[in-house]
Amino acid sequence: MKSTDKIIVVFVLLALSITSSCVSTRVEASPYQDSVENLECRKVSNWSYYWGLKQKRVDANPEVADNQCPCREGALSWVVVKTSxxxxxxxxxxxxxxxxxxxxFGCSRPQQGEGDMDN
Structure with missing residues (x-):
């Protein structure tokens, strides 16, 4: 194998690993509250600048004005944050x-009527 072919193979493998590798953290509010069929998901890309001094706020509280609320009608069930x-x-x-x-964000659908949240 020529040295240029080796460089191309290494470059392709490096490019694949950069685009596919990631670190993720999952936080669940209650693993027993909702099942997979009654969740609606939303994905948000977030950029922060200057060590977090300038960042776009992503808020799950519908009472906060001018926010990007992922779960306006339902409760927040889980969140996964990924970094590639x-x-x-x-x-x-x-x-x-x-x-x-x-x-x-994993958002619960609104409950129909009064119900016990603990199940």
């Missing part, structure tokens, strides 16, 4: 000035 290897490298190259995260 590309996001990490961008943050490292800019010394933390630019950060990117992707948050996925």
């Amino acid at each position: 290897l590309g996001d990490f490298l961008l943050s490292a190259l800019t010394l933390g000035i630019v950060n990117h995260r992707t948050a996925t």
